[in-house]
Amino acid sequence: MVDRVQGLYHGIVLAGRRTRFLVALLAGLVAALALPPLDLLPALALAFPALVWSVDAVFQGELGIRNRLIQVWLVGWGFGLAYFAAGLWWLGAAFVTGGPQFIWLLPLGVLGLPAFLALFPAFGLCLAFLLWSRGAGRILALAFGLGVAENLRGWVLTGFPWNSFGQAFANHIVLAQSASWIGASGLGLLALALFAAPATLATGLGRRGRWGPSVLAVLVLAGMAGFGLLRLKPTGGQGVDFALLPVMPEIRLRIMQPNIPQDAKTFETLGPDLLRRYLELSDAARGAHATGIADVTHLFWPESPFPYVLERNQEALAAIGRFLPARTHLITGAIRAEETGQAQPRFRYFNAMQVLDKTGIIAGYDKVHLVPFGEYLPFEDWLRSIGLQQFVSVIGGFTASPERRPLAIPGLPAILPLICFEAIFPGEITLPPTGEAVMVVVTNDGWFGQTSGPYQHFAQARLRSIEFGLPLVRAANSGISAVVDPHGRILARIGLGIADVLDSPLPKGLASTVYRRYGERVSIVILFCLLLLSGLSRFRDRRDRLS
Structure with a gap:
């Protein structure tokens, strides 16, 4: 085995620049296999060592530091280009769904965005190169450099931390329990260090130098698994045991x-038919003794289901009021x-979550973190001048709410409202260090059809439950809708592309987690x-070479 690994190592190290760039592309493609819905976590143990060996080839070269940094930058950019293109290809579906006016922009989304995002691992690999050494320390340098880059990706230009390396753990529920301590970003650092460790099989001096890092990585993974199993055992293990799971009483x-x-949600004339469909489906009886909406205390609908402004449509409000039971x-x-108080524009629009009872709208939350190009145009005047527009057709785009605040809903603990991709930003979720709460996510992944995008979106929301020890209620237009417990286990779900309802109790949250207290x-x-x-x-490596 070691001989084969050394053969791969020498093949990469002795290869030319073009071959090394192709290896970086291949490594990025392989790394993307670890993401949902494939979840092939061991793929990282192939991708990251190849990335380490590609940097080794540059490190051992005779060129000056500037030229070597350029070569490392190209390796990192090639890796990132392939990783993000393979992980985000589904974005192309939105350009088709959005209509013919967006199709010409499809290459920009499918290749342009990955090319931009690839700048972050390119920078991270250069940062790692400045700390590179001949021994196992370079594995930690890789984790540091790419870890810094991933953190930057989470906030530069409002941030886009989609498909972070830690997300590869999301659907491996036992290993993912460590997110309750270190969060998804900490899981990403572990993923980099642990799965890059096999690189030393080709370069380590002696048996300890070759096998030590890999053995240590296996032990750490075993420790993570042990921690996860112990954490899950009291309430049923990997599968939920409803007899052991604490739930909130009198909540259905x-x-x-x-x-x-x-496209059906863009025509206001279809509004009455859509609302009728929602009400009929919401009242469906599921089970021998069920009586539909009469059994329900809290009903959840997805993001922006109406082709009109709900609060200004009295007929729709009246129909919903007649439909809802007194306690629902x-x-x-x-x-x-x-209203803005101006002639033009007359209104400001918000992407909102609203709470209704028989009397009408009683509470609401406006989205804070908007989607660039989806809900608003950055550099709007310039981009509109060249023909660009946001996907959601609202005059002037949506306005962001200035603050995030819990939402009070009768009968429920404090609600942390999250709309669409707000759920991918753990650093923006603010809660008291302890106390009962529940995360509610409404989203519309219908833009992306039956691709891997909705699976990735749901996986990230599950990680939020583990990080904060809070239950999650997720309502999606086309899927995946689910109720998730504070350990990230799924109590009930509706799959992708299905029209249906699900009923579930509300699990209690945990008292707190380390991540909830200390965050990033x-x-x-x-x-x-x-x-x-x-x-x-x-430092030791340079000292040894100079001595």
């Missing part, structure tokens, strides 16, 4: 997933309009340790 949830084609509350996505500070400590250890390894 129902999620309605309409699976409405995206509806939580739904909606568009909210607010935990991964920052890990990053600092990686910097310290890789810097020490770099």
Whole structure:
């Protein structure tokens, strides 16, 4: 085995620049196999060593530091281009769904965005190269450099931390329990260090140098698995045991997933038919003794299901009021309009979550983190001048709410409302360190059809449950709708592309988690340790070469 690994190593190290770039592309493609819905986590153990060996080839070269950094940058960019193109190809579906006016932009989304995102691993690999050494310390340098780049990707230009390396753990529920301590970003640092460790099989000095890092990586993974199993055991293990799972009393949830084609929601004339469909589906009886909506205390509809402003449509509000039983509350996505007091534009529009009872709208939340190009245009005047527009056809785009706040809904604990891709930003979720709460996500992944995008979106929301120890209620137009417990286990779900309802109790949250108390500070400590250890390894390596 070691001989074969060394053969691969020498093939990469002795290859020319073009071959090395192709290896980086292949490594990026292989790494993307670890993402949902494939979830092939061992693929990282092939991709990351190849990336390490590609940097080794540059490190051992005779060129000056500037030229070597350029070569490393190209390796990192090639890796990132393939990784993001393979992981985000489904974005192309939105350009088709959006209509003919967007199809000409399809190459920009499918290749342009990955090419931009690839700048981050390119920078990260250059940062790692400055700490590179001949020993196992370079594994930690890789984790530090790419870890810093991933953190930057989470906030530069409002951030897009989609498909972070830690997301590869999301559907491996036992291993993912470590997110309760270190978060998804910490899982990403572990993924980099643990799955790059086999690189030393080709370069380590002696048996300990070759096998030590890989053995240590296996032990850490075994420790993560042991921790996860112990954490899950009291409430049923990997599968939920409802007899052991604590639930909130007297709360019966129902999620309605309409699976409405995206273009149907753009015609206001279809509004009455859509609302009729929602009400009929919401009242469906599921089970021998069920009586439909009469059994439900809280009904959830997905993001922006109406082709009109709900609060300004009295007929729709009246129909919903007649439909809801006295004790039932509806939580739904909606568009909210607010008058500006000007002639043009007359209204500001918000992507909202609204709470209704028989009397009408009683509470609401406006989305804080909008989707660039989806809900608003950055550099709007310039981009509109060349023919670009946002996907959601709202005059002037949506307006972002200035603050995120919990939502009070009668009968439920404090609600942390999240609309669409707000659920991928753990650092923006603010809660008291302890106390009962529930995350509610309304989303519309119908833009992306039956691709891998909705699976990736749902996997990230599950990680939020583990990080914060909170239950999750997720209502999606076309899927995946689900109720998730505070350990990330799925209590009930509706699959992709299905019109149906699900009923579920509301599981209780945990008292707290380490991540909920300390947030991203935990991964920052890990990053600092990686910097310290890789810097020490770099210092020792230079000292040995000069002596």
